[in-house]
Amino acid sequence: MKALLNRYISLIAFLVVLIAWEGACRLLEIPQYVLPAPSVIAAAIGDVGLGRWLEHTLATLSVALVGFAVAIGLALPLAIGIVSSPLLARLLMPWLVVIQSTPIVAIAPIIVVTLGAGVLPRVVITTLIAFFPIVVSTATGLASVPPELVELSRSLRASRRREYWQIRMPFAIPYIFSALKVAITLAIVGAVVAEFVAAERGLGYLILFTTSSFKVPVAFGALAILVSCSLVLYGLIVWLHRRLFPWSLGLDR
C-alpha cells in the first residue's frame, strides 16, 4: 500500500487537483471564459475534432523539432570551437551572450518582418531560443574532462579530432543530455512564440485565435496538448539517454 502510494503519488496529486478544479468551477460558478472546468475543456477538445488537432499539433511540433535539430547542429560545433580555441572563444562568447541576453520574444516580430511569413522565421526563432543552453552545457562538459586524460592523449600524440571524438565528447554526454532536456522544452516555447507573431496554423496560433473570440475552453485544450507534447518529448530524450548511453547515467549532475 505504502509502496503503491510512493509510486503513484504524483498521479494521485494530479487527479486531486483536477477534481478540486472541477469542483471549484461548479461550486463557485466561474464563467467559462475565466476558467473552464476540466470537463468543459474535454468537451471542447472533442468538439474541435481529431483532424484539426492533428493539423495544429503537427504544425507546432514540426517547427519545434526542426528548430531543435538546427539548434543542436549549431550548438555542438560552436561548443567544440569554444573549448578548443581560446581565440574562437573570445570571438564568439560576446555574440552568444548578446543573443542570450536579447529577449527573443521581443525580437520575434522583427525576425518575422525580416524573413517574411512562413516556416523559416518560426524555425529561426525556435533555434535562437533553444540553442544557448546546449552550447553552454556542451562546452562545460567538453572542458570537464580530467586533465590527466588530455595529457594521456597528448602524450600519445593523438589527433585533436580523436581527442574530441574518443575522450571529450563521451565525457560531455551527460551534460549534453541535461541541456537537451531544457532545450526541447524551450523549442516548444519558441514555436509557440513564433506562432503568436505570425502563423495560420499551430497550437500557439489556435490559443491566440480562440482566446480573442472567447473560446477559452479550446485554448485550454490546446494548452493541455502542448504540455503533453513537451512531456512526451522530454521523456523521449530521457529514454534515448538511458538507451544509448547507459554508462553515463551515474555521471549525470
Place this chain on the structure above:
Amino acid sequence: MNPVIELAGVTQTFVSSDGTPVTALQNVDLGLRKHEFVSVIGPSGCGKSTILRLIAGLLRPSGGQVSIYGLPVTEPRDEIGMVFQKPTLLPWLSVLDNITFPMKHKYGRVDARDAERARELLEMIGLADFGHKRPHELSGGMQQRVAIARSLLHDPDILLMDEPFSALDALTRDEMSFELLRIWNERPKTVVFVTHSIQEALLLSDRIVVMSARPGRVSEIIEVPLARPRTLETLSNPLFNQLANDIRVKVFSRRPE
C-alpha cells in the same frame, strides 16, 4: 653509462592565474640510468609533477635541457608510459578496451596483437576475469591496476608515475608496491615514481630524489642500500626504519616553516 633520462640545469617558470611568474623548478640536474627505479619526494607544489611532464615531453622547459637517450625532448615520445594519481579510466569502455585504448586513440584501431597483449597484462595484474566489466564495477585498487596495465600496453622503456597509489588505502598500497616491483622485475624499465610516502619510496627505489619547494629544486639524492628483491621482510628490516627516519629528518629540515 650514458643516462637514459637527463635533466640538465632545468628551470621551469609558469605564469600563475594572477599574472605573477611562478618558478616551479630551478636549476634541476638529474640523471637516470637504464632500468633504474627512482622516486621523487617532496612537499606539495615543489614541482614533482612538472618534472614528469617535462620528461614526458608535454612541457618544454623555460631553461636548461631535458634529454632521453641523449636526444633533447621536443615532443612526447613512444617509449613512455604514464600513470596518474587517479586511474582516469574511460567509464564507457570495458576494462579490456580501456587497456587497449592508447592504440585505439593513437592509431584508430586495435590489432589482434594488442588485444592479446591486453589479455596477458590483465592476467599479470590478477584481473583476468574482469576484462569485460566496466571500471565502476572495480575497486579503486583494481582500477589503478588497470591504469598501470594501460600504461604498459606498448611495453614502454620509461614509466612515469605520479603518486599512483596515494588515493588507495594503506593495505592496498603495500600490495600494489610489491606488484609494481614484480612487474618491473619481469620487464625492467626506467621508472620515475613520484610519491609522498617515504616508506613507499624506500621499498621501491634504487635512489630517492628529495626536493624542496619555492623554488622547487633537488636538495638531495639518496642511494637506497637495501638489497633486492625487496619483500615483506624488507619492511621489518631495522635498516629500513633507520633509513626512513633519516629521510624524514632530511625532508623536514628543508621545510622553510
